[in-house]
Amino acid sequence: MKSFSLSPLALALAAAAAAPVIAQESETQLETISVIGDAETIAELPGSAHLIDADQLARFEFVDINRMVRSVPGVYITEEDGYGLRPNIGIRGASGGRSGKISLMEDGVLIAPAPYSAPEAYYSPTAGRLEGIEVLKGPGTLKYGPFTVGGAVNMLSTPIPQAAEGMVQLEAGQFGENRLHSYYGASTENTGWLLETHQQRADGFRDIDRADSADIAKEDYLLKGRINSAADATYRQQLDIKLQYSEEESGMSYLGLTDADFDRDPNRRYGISAEDEMQNRHSTVQLNHSIQLSDSFTLNTQAYYNKFKRDWFKASEGDLIAAANGGDTFAQAVLDGEADYDFGIKHNNRQYEARGLQVSGDWQLATGGVSHELTVGLRSHWDEVDRYQPTENYQQIDGQLSFVDKSLPNASNNRVGEANATSFFIYDDIQLSEQLTLTATLRYEDVELSEQRYDDPERTIKGAKAENQVDEWLPGLGLVYDVSETWSLLAGVHRGFAPPGAGSQDGFGPELSTNYEWGARFNGGNLFGEVIAFFSDYENAVQNCSVAVPCDNGADSGTFQLGEAEIKGLEASFGTEWALTNGWNMPLRASYTYTDAETTEDSDDGDKLAGDNFAYLPENVFALSASLDSGAAWRVNLTAAYQDEMCVNTECNRGGTDRFDYTESLWVWDAAAHYDFSQDLSAYLKVDNLFDEQVIVNRGPDGARANRPRTATLGMKFVF
Structure with a gap:
């Protein structure tokens, strides 16, 4: 694993773009890449939006994005590795598998390795370096795309400081973290x-039979530069460059446990997975340019290039887990290392590239006494995923693994997928009166997809080829009506869209839905809240198939049509701050999401039936956080999160299910205490999973897996 020391050469490789939230920059700079902007803007948006700012992130010093976003209503997470290295985030019923149905961005740029041709996000920005996270739902998502069925998540990197400033933060904790x-x-x-x-770095909390623990080493470097014109220039301009590089080595596996073994030790891992390891490298180049051509018109341009290379060397022995759960003694003996066994470990080796250019113009104008804030944008995007995935054959003999030989990949593991996409949007924020704001949005997506398979390792013999093309116009309307200074009503409707992926055949349509929302907001100073109902009517729900999230037909690549479906639910959030004696205060926040989703019509082949549920979609999600702030040196923070059990397939509503078809519900508590020695130096103690509750939070793809156990960490932060 990598050493913890920093080399000057490695630092020089680093990366990154314009500061994400303009309020944190000097007044001469132009905002280009924030989705929401600031907390005050949220009240003016026609749809649900949430900003997790730097102050909120600092309360618990999380490094796991799952923990960061779980308090946002309408958001669901499915834990996998306990560290959030590859998050599974879903929004308003849109599938959370590998976050493949949301527009995942960093600083306003699509950040999934190949968002059109292979949207599953096997890369996610390092959460521990983020300055903030924006979550947007409703008609406003049409500005970003291509995934408008659920929502958009924009992760904000550290901004360039206004003056010379630095920070050093150090942590050490349990499990070698x-x-x-x-x-x-x-x-x-x-x-x-x-x-x-x-x-x-971490040694990991899972102990591998007859081997070491599943350790982690990840390093990330970021470099930003900015040039801007003088404040009194005729045309104010700003040019930003962002360079980013990261690499990871982690002993992560897809192999879980049988239920019986989980009950005995949820943090065990079978020795047959001892060779499993993820290695990846990611790099980004991003250029942002803004020019203010007049007091009312600004032109923003972003060019970006992302490259991601990964090799996830892992055994896939789900059949052994299923057989052992069914009482097969030989399968259990293999897992325990007591029976000899021949098996293969595949190099899930892929290279991704994505590049694009997006241009938008912001124009403020008035027509007939009605004011408009008009944004028009165009994006040209290309991405590619190259899979070359050989298998290494092993024998387990007397509990030890021995390499035998290597099998070259077949056509399904030797293929290149590609996407060319052109998108266009018009977004008009119309102030019809002092109380009423109407938002009209129109987006167009034109996507050409192809996948070429090869029948020989040298790629001289072309095999099957798939080509597809989809184009859709996606309209949206939203309104906000201010009933009073404290109350406002909102409503919206928009067209949901998700492209089908590079392996789809000609005529295979995109995911399409009509999404509705309506609700109310209250902001009375120290008391604020929001309640929003949502309803999504799917003409065609589409599942992206992967090894991590296989489709119902067993496929681990391509796409699978689920047919017509309905998703309805309710989001609620609440916050207040109580002033206590002697300068102490207690902020409180709570959020709740209820979701009901089902297929509404039988499929032609009979695989899907009306009434079928959605996989890995909890009915109830709840989060509560409370802080006790002395107003001086001490701060104590406590948060609790609950998520219902989830069905791991789409057939639980048919009856005849057993415990292997479900995850388990979980309450998890996290706590953190901070003490300021001075204005510049502070220390903290954080404990994740305070009561050490571990349950089955995931069964995919190969067996039961637990959430992170109780982990205590001590840290210090010095700002200079």
Whole structure:
């Protein structure tokens, strides 16, 4: 694994773009890449939106994005590795598998390795270095796309500071966990820069039979630069460059446990998976340019290039788990290392590239006494996924693994998928009166998809080829009516869309839905809340098939049509702050999501029946956080999150199910205490999973897996 030391050469490789939230920059800079902007803007949006800012993130010092977003209503997470390295985030019923049905962005740019041709996000930005997270649902998602069925998540990187400033953060904790996060940057009137690194290591909490633990080493580097014109220039301009590089080595596996073994030790891992390891590298180049051509018109341009290479060397022995759960003694003996066994470990080796150019213009104008904030945008995007996945054959003899030989890949593991996409949107925020705001949106997506398979390792013999093309116009309307200074009503409707993926055949349609929402907001200073009902009517629900989330027909690649479906639910959030004696105060926040989803019509082949549920979709999700702030040196924070059990397939509503068809419900509590030694130096103690509750949170793809056990960590932060 990687050492914890930093090399000057590695730092020089780093990466990143314009500061995400303009309020944190000097007044001469132009905002280009924030989705929401700031907390005050949320009240003006026609749809549900949430901003997790730097102050909220600092309360618990999470490094797992699952823990960061679980308090946002309408969001569901499915844990996998306990560290959030490859999150599974779903929004309003849209599938959470590999976050493949949401527009996942960093600083306003699509960040999934190949968002059109292979949307499953096997890469996610390092959560521990984020400055904030924006979650947007409703008609406003049409500005970003291509995934508008659920919503958009925009992760915000550290902004360039207004003056010379730096920070060093160190952590050490249980299971060999340690972390370093550091940055330094400076600004002048016309320039700015930032250099940042985040390094994370852990021995892991899963113990592998007859082997070491499943350790983790991830390092991330970021470099930003900025040039901007003087404040009194005729045309104010700003040019930003962002360079980012990260790499990871982690002993992660898809192999879980039988239920009986889970009950005995949820943190065990079978020795047959001892060779499993993920290795990946990610790099980004992003250029942002803004020019203010007049007091009412600004032109923004972003060019980006993302590259991601991964090799997830892992055994897939789900059949052994299923057989052992069914009482097969030989399968259990293999898992225990007591029976000899021949098996293969596949190199899930893939290279991804994505590049694009997006241009948008912001125009403020008035027509007939009605004011408009008009945004028009165009994006040209290309991405590719190249799979070349040989298998290494092993024997387990007397509990030890021995390499035998290598099998070259067949056509399904030797293929290249590609997507060319052109999208266009018009977004008009219309102030019809002092109380009423109407938002009209229109998006167009034109996607050409192809996949070429090869029948020989040298790729001289072309095999099957799939080609597809989809194009859709996606309209949306939203309104906000201010009943009073504290109450407002909102409603919206928009067209949901998700492209079908590179392996889809000609005529295979995209995922399409009509999405409705309506609700109310209240903001009375120290008391605020929001209740929103949502309903999504799917003409065609589509599942992306992967090894991580196989489709109902057993496929682990391509796409699978689920047919017509309905998703309905309710989101509620609430917050207040109580002033106590002697300067102490207690902020409280709570959120709740109820979701009901089902297929509404039998499929032609009979595989899907009306009434079938959605897989890995909890009915109830709840989160509560409370803080006790002395107003001086001490702060104590406590958060609790609940998620219902989930069906792991789409047939639980048919009856005849057993416990192997479900995950388990979970309450998990996290706590953190901070103490400020001075304005610049602070220390904290955080405990994740305070009461050490572990249950089956995931059964995919190969057996039962637990959430992270209780983990205590001590950290210090120095700002200079």
